[in-house]
Amino acid sequence: MSGLVLEGLTCRYGDVAAVESLDLSVPAGALVCLLGPSGCGKTTTLRAVAGLVDPDAGRILRDGEVLSAPGAVVPPERRRMAMIFQSYALWPHMTVAGNVAYALKLRGLGREAIAREVASVLRAVRLEAFAERLPAELSGGQQQRVAIARALAMQPRTLLMDEPLSNLDANLREEMRHELRRLHEAHGVTTLYVTHDQAEAMATADLVAVMDRGRVVQLGTPEEIYALPASAFVARFIGGANLIPGRHLGEGVVDCGGFSLACASGAAEAGASVLVAIRPHAVALTSEPGPNVVRGRLVRATFFGPVRELLAELAGGVMLRAVRPAAEPVPGEGAVLLSLPPEACRILSG
Known part of the structure; x- marks a missing residue:
């Protein structure tokens, strides 16, 4: 298995730096998600790894071998990488088996070996019964699995995925998240996965690299990124803190003007302007005053099936979101007491 290292990667389009001084290490056999909003540079990063974009500065290495540096780029066809696009990019005139077999022909395999490999990889993605169908006869989720099967058949050292589930409906996306995770655990190919969907990243990734303005601003496991955000941007983008x-x-x-909050994590100098981050699901309604209990005015309660989202206005006009079980009683609009447990409050730089 092969790991990737990106050192000081910078990619420009004219005067605009899409990626700037980006550092990232992708461990061998890991699935790492590049997660961030549109325009943060994640797709440019992926294309640079694929050899489709030349870097203006920095290097991309795999197992110590330089794949990309200014003026020295290994061509995409020599990188032993497979890339899965949003659009699937299947050959419409070829059957499912034909699409997968095409990748095997490129590897120079004989007819019998191709037949065995096609059967094996279609079995892995649970499409053996659809081998003779054309792409147009498949659902979106099935087409995506064909694209994955074709990529796996190439036996790549590195697998690249660019928003692979964005064209699927909500139910299919959820199903395919688990399918991608299952296939990764079965094959263990080093994978770099681009998405703007935090739930997708949480469900599939070993590590999440959160990107903003062309740089990785935090790298960690899904649990670390969620529980210990390193900045206000990460806290807001992941989980809407x-x-x-x-x-x-x-x-x-922390003195929040009209009330104070005790925080169990995060640090800052005394007197510094800070932000207190707390996830909406950690905020609870209460009837008893006490530490970290603040007064507010309930502005809105919105029903979302199993949960209800509450919006309350605190002292100084601060708006606070809480997510509570839908079965939990909710008072009418007006004065409420809200509990913000210290263990759920984290100090971040202001």
Whole structure:
């Protein structure tokens, strides 16, 4: 298996830096998601790894071999990489088996070996019964699995995926997340996966690289990224955390103007302007005053099936979101008490 290292990668389009001084290490056999909003540079990064974009600065290495550097780029066809696109890019006139076999012909396999490999890889993606169908006769999820089968058949050292589930409906996306994870665990190919969907990244990735303005701003497991965001951007983008401005009084206590909050994680100098991050699901309604219990005015309660989203206005006009079980009683609009447990509050730089 082959790991990837990106060192100081910079890619420009004219005067605009799509990727700037990006550093990233993809361990051998890991599935790493590049996660971020549109325009953050994640697809440019992926295309640079594929050899489709030349870097203006920095290097891309695999097992110590330089694949890309300014003026020295290994051509895409010599990289032993397979790329899966949003559009699937299947040959419409070829059957499912024909699409997969085409990749095997490129590897120079004989007819019998191709037949065995096609059967094996279609079995892996659970499409052996669809071998003779054309792509137009398949659902979107099935077409995506054909694209994955074709990529796996090439036995790539590195697998690249660019928003592979974006064209699927919500139910199919959820199904395919688990399918991608199952296939990765079965084959263990080093994979770099681009998405803007945080649920997709959480469900599929070993590591998540959150990108903003052409750089990786935090790298960690899904659990680390969610529980310990390194910045306000990460806290807001992953899980939509509430961010409450205040001034750090020291020892984890923040004066938020009209109320104070004790925070169990994060750090800042005493007197510094900070933000207190807390996830909506950690905010609870209560009837008893106490530490980290704040007064607010319930503005809206919105039903979302199993949960209900509450929006409350705190002192100073701060808006706070809470997500509670739908079966939990909710008072009418008006004064409420909200509990923000210290263990769920994290201090971030303001």
